[in-house]
Amino acid sequence: MAVNLNRKRPQCHGAADMEIDAQRSVVLVGSPNVGKSVVFGNLTGMYVTVSNYPGTTVEITRGRLAYDSRAVAITDTPGMYSLLSITEEERVARRVLMENRPDMVVHVADTKNIERMLHLTVQLLEAGMPLMLDLNLMDEAERLGLRIDTKVLKERLGIPVVATVATEGRGMDELKKMILKEDILPSGPPLRYPETIENAIADIERNLDSSYGISKRAVALLLLQDDHEIWQMVRDREPERYALVDAIVKHARERFVDPLSYIITIERQRFINTLIEDAVENVGVKGIPLRERLSRLSMHPVAGVPIFLGIIYLLYEFVGVFGAQTAVDFLEETVFGQYINPVANRIVSSIIPWKVLQDLFVNEYGIITLGIRYAIAIILPIVTTFFIAFSIIEDTGYLPRLAMLIDRVFKKIGLNGRAVIPVVLGFGCDTMATMVTRTLETRRERVIATLLLALAIPCSAQVGVILALLSGSTKALGIFVMVMGTVFLFVGFLAARLMPGERPLFYMEVPPLRWPKLSNVLTKTYTRVEWYFKEVLPLFILASILIWAGRITGLFDIVVKLLSYPTGWIGLPPEASKAFLYGFFRRDFGAAGLYDLKTSGALSGVPLVVSIITIALFMPCIAQFSMTIKERGWKMAVGMAAFIFPFAFVVGYLVNLILNGLGVVL
Template identity: 55%
Template sequence: MRESNKLIIVGSPNVGKSVLFNALSGSYATVSNYPGTTVEVLRGKAVIGAIEWDIVDTPGLYSFYPISEEERVARQILVNERSDVVIHVVDAKNLEQLVPLTLQLLEAELPTLLVLNIMDEAEKAGVRIDAAALAEQLGIPVVPAVATTGKGVAELRTAISCYAAPKATSRNLLEYPEPIEKVLDEITALLAPMQSAHISRRALGLLLLKDDAEIMEMIRHSVPEAFGRIMAVVETLWKSLPEPIEYRIAVRQKQEACRLVSLAVASETRPSGFREVLSRLMMNPLTGFPIMLCVLYLGLYKFVGEFGAGTVVNFLEGTVFEGYINPFLINIFTRIIPWAPLRGLFVGEFGMLTLGLRYAVALILPLVTFFFLVFAIIEDTGYLPRLAMLIDRTFKKIGLSGRAVIPMVLGLGCATMATMVTRTLPTKRERVIATLLLALAVPCSAQLGVILALLAGRPRAMLIWAGLVGLVFLLVGYLAARILPGRQASFYIEVPPLRMPKLSNVLMKTYTRVAWYFREVLPLFLLASALIWLGQLTGLFDLLIALLRKPVALIGLPQEAARIFLFGFFRRDYGAAGLYDLNKHGALNGIQLVVACVALTLFLPCIAQLLMNVKERGWKTGAAISVFILFFSFLVAYGVNLVLIALGVSL
């Protein structure tokens, strides 16, 4: 039996690929990172026309010549995987911009089917499309749809099950200027012995002409004997043209797209509605920054901080764990493990169950869940690109671009995850600066929750803490941007229309992220508990704590804080939680509280983030970042303590 049919969904970001994927596949889907990347690829199965299909949802792709990592992954899937139907999903109101990719897919001789999605928005915007005329022009099925409401999905299923690849014609879909055509003919002839590619030789030739490193490597491997001659032809053409060839090719494709669209689309301009007004308010600096503060205040402070870290955590930790679960566990373990030191491993002061499990489930889980919920809502509305555009000018000063706002905001959830996401930043310089700032001055949601709870009753202390951390963030970023070599970051981002977030989408995203986080975090919490237990039993920890006492005393904190810093290393939030315990017993005054919060926020990242730093940035950079943070955080805390005492501030 032959393997099942395969359906690949492609298209630029924000056109509803995932919603369409869900509509077709129904229940079962797996999310996985494409090998060697952080880019998520969704795979699932569907029964269409009584046949089982494998469906792949690819990351956003603007053109067949990729720039970003997402685009590279999407292109790799198209080049390397056999497909029976490729669905190109476009935003119907924006055909002129998006049809060039359809042309490129057809040029690659992929079995393409065009879905005009978000038809409802197009109609509202005054765009009327003659799908039949477009289908005739392109020679492929064209299906109008509104994936979010399920409109057009039945028609799409029919179109998929009776899909017939466009007949090969001798005429090329798109003719390029003469010198390019001549060279393309030569290249396709030289590529004749090539077997393995799933895209046409003409498309391969065009990509070679565009200086596509990946395709060059692929051709070098599959037709080594012809590679030299091919490249000679390509280079001769490059030298004879006054401007980069991708410009000429793109201009030609755009021209053809405009011609096709003008035959099938009638559009009138409608006055912009409320959404456009709101969108512009978000991007106008006068109103945008207040809106940003509002979103952060309501989303992070009120919802994650007060409700999540306060109400929910108190209930789970105080009522559920300390009231029921811990006494119950202690009771059981006292009966089955009579030897106290071993029993301590599970249910002691630092027991894996009484401490590790409690922190993970009662403290961290609700915090992270609430944070990712807020993040998913913000992400789904399309607010993040607006935030990026607002903040770009500031971020340029610290060597980053507006794009870095995404890992930075994510870092407020989990800095470890955010460090992984820095991979999407385009240059090494940006990645290093973002990693440093994430490790140093961006508190994760677990820390943030505990710190906000600790400082809740002291607005002035909160202000000093926030001001200092913000200052360190900007200052260190600014200095890093001056010191590190390399070019200034460049910024561009598409600003999609504002949309109401879709509940199912938000819940799915939150669930996936929380599940990932919990899978990573729970073993670490248990391991950390075990290590602490072992460290205590062997006296190793006492030694380390004794070593830390001196610096801790220097920054004006009580001796118990040494333990917190050590634990903090095993899990950044773990340390913050320890601080919370210490404060509950009334061991800290206002100044000490601020100093401790500043030091913990800046202090060495948790062990998971440390490992991630080393993994992403390499040994040298990872170690350098860690050593710098170790000294710098104590130095700042020391200075803050001195200044606050000298000024006689009471908090």
């Protein structure tokens, strides 16, 4: 998903003795979820996050293919269905084609849906791209009884065609050879449109002076189809001819009742159908395969619910019980409690004679005993188990099914089912999830999703600590889940009412259920945990240092004292304000502070639940805050923070009032 975690990692390929052909650049394009990133990984040896749902890649990634002592630059792009862009990802991918002038474009296609895929092939040919077609996922097509005659495609389209199964490496050698050896000349436009449209195209072509990186025919077609970005470009680059071009398009448009994009697409479809008839044979398969039955069950409005609950339960057992309790207990009590902490204390006190400086490293708030211990003993096992589980879930293709089940609920809060992906990812890491909100279509959806992530979705580190904190009481856990759920829906509902904008539309391709590949799950977990740690560990250490400095100067005590007022209002003991101070750095850090208070017996019952809820509603962490600034801008980020912190205390106050009013004993 989205997160190109290792763009900066040094490449293992590209030794000095290779002839590096810096001039030659190859771009991979294709619809979402056809395996571009796997092909890219195969070609370059670099790992890009791969998942089983559309829209995993939101940024472009560059790498290098080295083979037989030659090397070329390879660019992976986000998924695009068509040159006519709808989403931001599609615009990003199109810009790569228009700005990079690649020497070769490899269209990676999902063979089982070849009929749909060829629309993009046709458009790339129209754009004058030196094109090659990679029929990927050939195994799935074969399983469905499809037989493809690549020769027919090759001849009729005039381009090289290769069949691959990138996940198994099938056909990859042939692809590599073709990429390195073949010099492709752009073949002409594959089809002619009705006379009126062809005339308009010719007229427009004549009036375009500047260069666009794609053929003028493609520019003309995009103008006829009313592509806003291309219109803007023409307005900027052809100030004199613009009015004329506009008139040509208007004239053509008036000749048809339907929008030209519809007419043009139908013409392409007609061309593709004749091609398919000759190139594809459908042998068919009998009966409904088990995979298909399972897929239907997972989407069923009734059967889908227990399946969902079952997955949540397994997730709880693995992350909440195994990760957050068994593994945390072991690391915390055995590894740190019995070995590292006493040893560190002894070593530090023998080296450093001054108590003040000793405190920087060890004792109650030291870098090792607080910062590193939190990071390694509490956060690491939880985050790792969560990302293992999340990677498995996303690779099976379950998330789009969940999106489809939950769409109606999400519509009420101004989102659509698609937002389920950033939300679920938010339970892993809100910073990553905030970045992924850019895949949502409208600004309104992006803002609402960002707000809800910052407010009501606790990340895995925090969920883990919370589960450990509440492990003794199902009732307390129930109250926590209920309050967070209510806040999520209530704030979402209000935000949707307050923010005007287009109603979101839900449409999504549901990928087949696939067996997760262990190697992919592990690599993905590794890159995510690594990314997470790079973000987290410096922050933890920084927090330890700041707390240490604050304590010497007395500032720490002043802030803690100040914070004890709001914490007092929501019915908490003064010690809790320390945890709240940590909470401003990272809310899981705050929750971990509560963990210490609970262990020491200073916090329990209703105040414990109230403090957990309040901290859980804080902004997640400094990293998430800076990501919000990056994605949504300063004003929005500061505005959200100004709402979230006081709101968290208000909710804490209300929960305290209600629980005490009802005489709840926990």
